[in-house]
Amino acid sequence: MSDVITTTVIVATIASGIRLATPFLLASLGEAIGQRSGVLNLGVDGVMLLGAFASYYVVLETESIWLGVMTGILTGLLMGLFYAIITVPLRAEQGVSGIGIYLFGLGMSDLLFQKLVGTPLPIDQFSEWHVPLLSDIPVVGEMFFQHTPMVYIAFLLVPIIAFIINRTTFGLSIRAVGESPESADSLGVSVPKVRFATIMAGNALAGLAGAALAIELGIFQQNLTNAMGFIAIALVYFGAWRAPGVMAGSLVFGMVGAIVLQAKTLGLIPRSASDIAAMAPAVITILALIIVANRFRQPAALTKPYVRGD
Amino acid sequence: MRSYLIAASIAIASVAAALAVGAIMLLALGANPIDGYKTMFTAAFGSADGLASTAVKAIPLMLVGVGICIAFRANVINIGGEGQMVVGGLLATSVALALPNAPAVVLLPLILCAGIIGGAFWGSIPGALKAHYNVSEILSTIMLNIVAVQLMNFLLRGPLIDPGEIERGTRIPQTARLPEAADLPMLSETLNLHSGILIAIAAAIGAWVLLWRTGLGFRLRSVGLNPAAARYAGIPVKRNIIIAMTLSGAMSGLAGAILVFGSESHRMVTDGSTMGFTGSAGFNGIVVALFGALHPLWTIPSSFLFGGMLVGANSLQRVAQVPSALIIALNGLIVVFVVSTEWHRKRLQNQVQTQASQKNENEQSASDHGNAKS
Amino acid sequence: MNTKYIKQLGISAVMAMSVGFASSSHAEGMKVAIIAPSASNDLAFTQSIVDAVNVLKDEYKLEIAITDGTFVVDDAAAAIRAYAKQGYDVVIAHGSQYGGSLKEIAPDFPETAFTWGTSADTFGLPNVSSYEAKSNEGGYVMGVMAGAMTKSNVIGVVGPIEVGDAKLYVDGFVDGVEASNADAKVNVNYIGSFGDVALSAEAGKAHIANGADVMTGTAQMVVGAVGAARSENVAWFGTQANQTKLGKKIVVASQVYKWEVVLRTIFDDAKAGKLGGEMHEITLANGGLVMEFNDDYSLDADAKAAGEAAVAGIIAGDIKLGE
Structure with missing residues (x-):
């Protein structure tokens, strides 16, 4: 065994797990922000798909990766605005309107792709950015500091979002709105404003996740995300609505996936059992949550539209 | 009566608005929207043939939708319909393969029960995880969907594969033709309509009776409306959460079995994804249930509406070569437009009801329960 | 209507x-x-x-x-x-x-x-x-070329689920590599999905991390693995349609139906x-399977000759492929 599992293999597997975790992390962070303010969005996958297509198309036409990334974010913002209008002033049922958004994104991204592009053509991909000094550390440098920029952005967002939610007035408003919109309102916090902000920010992150995926892969095709957005929602529950928890969930899911892939590549898993092995990320994510025993409770006002004075 | 008219007209207006957006999209694609919609409507509801296709499409939507009603009433969100359908289908298929010579009177009830048990088992897992380990059912059902699809791929390319596929070397991941005794009886050979639709309607009525005419139903709804109060009243909350998920899974599992034994091929086959088997019914069933105001009986027309939309979409693609992606996007818009007006619809409805001070008990309870979720 | x-x-x-x-x-x-x-x-x-x-x-x-x-x-x-x-x-x-x-x-x-x-x-x-499609024939030919091309003696294959046409192609490819280069190791990874592009990309990267310098794969999600090959400049063999468009610099040849x-x-x-x-x-013999080479890829002459010999051998019936 030990002659197969070399340092190189371990380093490659961990780096691979981090890459696999990145789109989940971006989308989960976005979903977590929305849910902290009491809004569930089941449409993440649709927004990811639209963000992925928009960024893919812009990169294909302009050859500018960063313009593509910006387009992905912008697409997310627009979808966020749409979703916010539906769920805040119009008070639509969040579970089912999210599914509507998902179906819209799934169909629309495919339709636009067929109309505007047709045959899948490759686009420029992110190139790796080696963090000065840190990337030179043996083993560790290769695992953590030789990635594409989107990986760093995703993981840097974890402390930033945690800080905003836990240490700023705005974060306090978000939590208040998610726990008790009535008291937040009585303290002068505008529930609709906060929710518009969190929904749009959350969707922007979903759009960014889509952009990250399309540009990392250098391609788009029908249903590119393959239901990643739903896994991202699941990981919010894993992470108990907290940024570090969401990161842990994304890493567990990504890392187990990477280990299984690596083991298959090395022939450590017989081919007859390859489907069984592919279950591992899902099963281990559930088991991990049982063992960690999640004692956190969901935001009290989650999925509840706020009606002033009712 | 007036309240229902207002509610209905707002619902129709929102569907019309979505269709108007769809018409613009069709124009952009160079297709005539009026012809397009006519094609869809005719294909789905315009003939006996079309209605039969719509009914067949409605079966899994209805069953999953009824299951969703039960779960949502107990305040449990079941996004695991896809996986539960797969496991129900797999267990029913295994039973049929194990009993190739059993007569129909034995085999038919057995396979339906197997579907129910398979789905119930797969649904009970997230129920138990939520009740005992506080694992969110949203997380566990999404993850168990992933497990189910891999289980299906493993079984269909391994233990359950048609031996002929190995002999020929083609290795298509499918079972052999299942015993004919297990074919769901046909209501009409010419229309290709099988009896699954009767089973689904019976299940919807059964669920209604369960929820509103039994003690168990009362307990499930109490847990959903106010768990704290239910606990105070001595209702075991945890056990009822597990029961709700199990029943919900059972309905999806039954849908999976009916999909297999009512299919054209009369065998279970995989393209490697759950959608290839379920047609996303485990998912669309949620929309169907919410459209039916989480009421099992309203789920029946709701599933016909969505089933018709799917049939119409397929026909539009076939006849006018409009990409099915357009219809998926359009379905999404319809869902969004309708739910966006729902709250206002209910408010208007309530106002009218209060004005007329007609306190029809059934009406009242129906609208109360509709409000409970939103 | x-x-x-x-x-x-x-x-x-x-x-x-x-x-x-x-x-x-x-x-x-x-x-x-x-x-x-x-x-x-x-x-x-x-x-x-x-x-x-x-x-x-x-x-x-x-x-x-x-x-x-x-x-x-x-x-x-x-x-x-x-x-x-x-x-x-x-x-x-x-x-x-x-x-x-x-x-x-x-x-x-x-x-x-x-x-x-x-x-x-x-x-x-x-x-x-x-x-x-006797996709194992083209698979074999490309396996022969891959075996002749590889410097690292590691070759990677990304597949969906081990069934049908995918299995036939992959098995032919593995046989071809074995026939031309007994020292080469073929790592085959069936990722368990026809649609998961991200996973297919990571499977490609896992092959590359393990030293693969030539890869192939089949089914819709391989665009991910081709992307991995493109970013790491690893040679790629395509199948079912001409995949040159997916990587002008790395696609060696495609088996076209x-x-x-x-x-x-x-x-x-x-x-x-x-x-x-x-x-x-x-089949190769009836012209239904065609090897289309990418003119932009400078393929080693020996490898190409080995491939052409394999095509000729299969057509003439000198090379028998197992079912």
Whole structure:
């Protein structure tokens, strides 16, 4: 065994797990922000798909990766605005309107792709950015500091979002709105404003996740995300609505996936059992949550539209 | 009566608005929207043939939708319909393969029960995880969907594969033709309509009776409306959460079995994804249930509406070569437009009801329960 | 439906144009319907049949209808039935998962010619024919070249699920590598999905991390693995359609399916009133399988020679491939 599992293999597997975790992390962070303010969005996958297509198309036409990334974010913002209008002033049922958004994104991204592009053509991909000094550390440098920029952005967002939610007035408003919109309102916090902000920010992150995926892969095709957005929602529950928890969930899911892939590549898993092995990320994510025993409770006002004075 | 008219007209207006957006999209694609919609409507509801296709499409939507009603009433969100359908289908298929010579009177009830048990088992897992380990059912059902699809791929390319596929070397991941005794009886050979639709309607009525005419139903709804109060009243909350998920899974599992034994091929086959088997019914069933105001009986027309939309979409693609992606996007818009007006619809409805001070008990309870979720 | 629509087949495909014309006006032509699981322009399985029918369009005066993206097996069954009802002369069910349904539907429409693939089973029905690609032949040829090209002696394969055409191709490829380079190790990774592009990309990267310098793969999600090969500059062999567009610098060659070879026979038979019963296959020998090289890739002359020798050997019957 030990002659197969070399340092190189371990380093490659961990780096691979981090890459696999990145789109989940971006989308989960976005979903977590929305849910902290009491809004569930089941449409993440649709927004990811639209963000992925928009960024893919812009990169294909302009050859500018960063313009593509910006387009992905912008697409997310627009979808966020749409979703916010539906769920805040119009008070639509969040579970089912999210599914509507998902179906819209799934169909629309495919339709636009067929109309505007047709045959899948490759686009420029992110190139790796080696963090000065840190990337030179043996083993560790290769695992953590030789990635594409989107990986760093995703993981840097974890402390930033945690800080905003836990240490700023705005974060306090978000939590208040998610726990008790009535008291937040009585303290002068505008529930609709906060929710518009969190929904749009959350969707922007979903759009960014889509952009990250399309540009990392250098391609788009029908249903590119393959239901990643739903896994991202699941990981919010894993992470108990907290940024570090969401990161842990994304890493567990990504890392187990990477280990299984690596083991298959090395022939450590017989081919007859390859489907069984592919279950591992899902099963281990559930088991991990049982063992960690999640004692956190969901935001009290989650999925509840706020009606002033009712 | 007036309240229902207002509610209905707002619902129709929102569907019309979505269709108007769809018409613009069709124009952009160079297709005539009026012809397009006519094609869809005719294909789905315009003939006996079309209605039969719509009914067949409605079966899994209805069953999953009824299951969703039960779960949502107990305040449990079941996004695991896809996986539960797969496991129900797999267990029913295994039973049929194990009993190739059993007569129909034995085999038919057995396979339906197997579907129910398979789905119930797969649904009970997230129920138990939520009740005992506080694992969110949203997380566990999404993850168990992933497990189910891999289980299906493993079984269909391994233990359950048609031996002929190995002999020929083609290795298509499918079972052999299942015993004919297990074919769901046909209501009409010419229309290709099988009896699954009767089973689904019976299940919807059964669920209604369960929820509103039994003690168990009362307990499930109490847990959903106010768990704290239910606990105070001595209702075991945890056990009822597990029961709700199990029943919900059972309905999806039954849908999976009916999909297999009512299919054209009369065998279970995989393209490697759950959608290839379920047609996303485990998912669309949620929309169907919410459209039916989480009421099992309203789920029946709701599933016909969505089933018709799917049939119409397929026909539009076939006849006018409009990409099915357009219809998926359009379905999404319809869902969004309708739910966006729902709250206002209910408010208007309530106002009218209060004005007329007609306190029809059934009406009242129906609208109360509709409000409970939103 | 009284109004008939014909498909405007252009590069962008899938666009619709409604042209009403009487159903009698295509007396000498044929009406052909295709039901296929993925997008018409997927650079893979579905595109291969759409391209082939288009090649024959003028020659046979075809009126073509396509229902693509039909991964739901029951929807495909409904489409097969509907096309037969509408009086299409030939209905092509392009997906091995559709066979079970076809077996039940075909007897209801004895006047319609059904063909399906990839498979080698006509169910003993007189109006069903089947077609199959001997994809292990091209797989073998490319395996031989890969074996000759590799410097690291590690070759990576990314597959979906070990079934059907994917398994046939991969097994042929592995045999080819073994035949040309006994020292080379082929790592085969079936990722468990036809649709997960991200996972396929990571599988490609895992191969590269393990030293692979030549890769191949099959099914729709391989675009991910090709992307990994592109960013790490690793040679790639494509199959089902010409994949050069996915990586001009790295795609060495593609095994391309020319279904028109068998479709010609099927259409001629249908015209002559013979609606089925035959099992067809495309092979290197009958020109249905073609190795298309990427001119932009500077392939080692020895490797190319080895590949060409393998093609010749398979055609001449000197190289026998296991089933």
